[in-house]
Amino acid sequence: MSGPKETALPAAWANAVGEKLATRDAGAQRRHLVPVPPGAPGTGGARGAGGMRLFSSNDYLGLAGHPAVREAVAEAAREHGMGPRGAALVCGHTTLHETLAMRLAALEGTEAALLAPTGWAANTALLGALADADVTFVSDALNHASIIDGLRMARRTGAAVRVTPHGDAAAVEAALAERDTPRAVVVTDGVFSMDGDVAPLAALREAADAHGAILVVDEAHGTLVLGETGAGACEAAGVRADVVVGTLSKAVGAMGGFVAGNRTLCDLVLNLGRAQIYSTALPVPVVAGALAALDVAARTPALRERLRAHQARFAEALGRPVPTPIVPWVLGDEDAAMGAAASLRAAGMHVVAIRPPTVPEGTSRLRITLSAVHTDADVEDLLTALGQGSTGDDGGHWSAIPRL
Numbered sequence: 001m002s003g004p005k006e007t008a009l010p011a012a013w014a015n016a017v018g019e020k021l022a023t024r025d026a027g028a029q030r031r032h033l034v035p036v037p038p039g040a041p042g043t044g045g046a047r048g049a050g051g052m053r054l055f056s057s058n059d060y061l062g063l064a065g066h067p068a069v070r071e072a073v074a075e076a077a078r079e080h081g082m083g084p085r086g087a088a089l090v091c092g093h094t095t096l097h098e099t100l101a102m103r104l105a106a107l108e109g110t111e112a113a114l115l116a117p118t119g120w121a122a123n124t125a126l127l128g129a130l131a132d133a134d135v136t137f138v139s140d141a142l143n144h145a146s147i148i149d150g151l152r153m154a155r156r157t158g159a160a161v162r163v164t165p166h167g168d169a170a171a172v173e174a175a176l177a178e179r180d181t182p183r184a185v186v187v188t189d190g191v192f193s194m195d196g197d198v199a200p201l202a203a204l205r206e207a208a209d210a211h212g213a214i215l216v217v218d219e220a221h222g223t224l225v226l227g228e229t230g231a232g233a234c235e236a237a238g239v240r241a242d243v244v245v246g247t248l249s250k251a252v253g254a255m256g257g258f259v260a261g262n263r264t265l266c267d268l269v270l271n272l273g274r275a276q277i278y279s280t281a282l283p284v285p286v287v288a289g290a291l292a293a294l295d296v297a298a299r300t301p302a303l304r305e306r307l308r309a310h311q312a313r314f315a316e317a318l319g320r321p322v323p324t325p326i327v328p329w330v331l332g333d334e335d336a337a338m339g340a341a342a343s344l345r346a347a348g349m350h351v352v353a354i355r356p357p358t359v360p361e362g363t364s365r366l367r368i369t370l371s372a373v374h375t376d377a378d379v380e381d382l383l384t385a386l387g388q389g390s391t392g393d394d395g396g397h398w399s400a401i402p403r404l
């Protein structure tokens with residue numbers, strides 16, 4: 001048997017790569033993969049196979065491991081294999097993909113929807129397709145990296161980009177008023193992925209309307225979680241977005257992205273959105289799983305209610321609103337965040353520490369996420385571990401976790 005292949009890099013590359021990683025080492029910011037056991041059957045994904053309780057996943061309704069989803073994925077795999085054999089415009093857009101796109105348009109109440117390989121691809125494809133030298137994009141400072149990268153591409157067309165302070169609708173209004181381009185786009189996360197707060201959507205809609213701009217809302221963390229029917233943060237706020245970007249990788253429990261809105265806009269993204277055109281379409285079993293997950297969510301409103309009950313319990317314990325299943329536990333210091341995550345992991349609770357550059361300096365945190373598949377006992381145990389349980393007593397086990 002031959003050993004591993006020689007992988008030495010040319011000297012200039014070895015030095016450059018080493019130096020780039022060394023800057024991460026210097027700030028103790030080097031990232032490493034830590035394998036987590038796959039979800040165990042019967043736990044809906046709340047636990048890994050080793051019994052680790054996951055408070056770090058975006059599977060807010062537990063649909064990734066739902067029996068109906070597992071069955072749909074297995075059946076599609078048996079029947080069709082992986083597919084999709086090509087990009088959507090080649091041969092990758094099957095009738096199953098078409099059904100899913102129509103279901104997503106129905107969920108969002110839009111004329112059309114277009115599938116993309118990921119949420120990342122959906123944002124970059126959309127923003128790139130909308131951009132030209134006559135457009136100003138106004139973007140929240142804490143928007144997701146995929147919006148930031150989409151705007152980097154947009155800039156190359158001559159489009160202007162204005163970044164406004166987080167959640168500041170007055171600043172958005174001012175940026176729109178000051179712009180010197182005929183067209184404008186206001187783009188925002190609906191739910192901010194690291195802070196769990198919701199954008200001031202009504203005020204953003206008003207600002208966009210006052211200045212003839214379109215409003216693009218990334219519903220990655222709102223889809224199936226917020227709103228009466230699970231359409232997202234816009235539905236919950238009673239606001240219409242001109243374009244909704246979404247992902248199937250969070251509460252839908254699958255993989256893939258989508259753009260939902262006006263049909264001609266979707267056509268524009270289909271024709272000009274590079275990440276959509278030049279990347280392979282979603283695998284068929286993934287599409288089947290996403291469809292099954294949408295079905296389960298539609299017929300089981302109790303899942304959303306359960307999730308909201310967990311949020312309410314957290315809100316009660318923390319004495320502050322918990323409007324979404326993303327609960328930031330800001331500790332400031334990177335070491336404190338890493339130490340707290342390690343203590344929780346040692347006790348069988350997986351909560352991820354988030355550090356710069358993902359969040360601003362001095363705001364390192366635990367990013368706690370709640371799911372409908374957590375039991376009340378799971379939630380109580382985590383609160384106890386955080387020193388916020390009903391007794392306020394952590395039994396002395398959690399002294400490594402700073403109190404809020």
Ligand SMILES: Cc1ncc(COP(=O)(O)O)c(C=O)c1O
Binds near residue numbers: 119218247
């Ligand atoms: C707000 C937001 N938008 C887009 C994405 C990208 O979605 P995906 O994981 O499907 O590429 C994410 C995922 O992290 C996100 O949090």
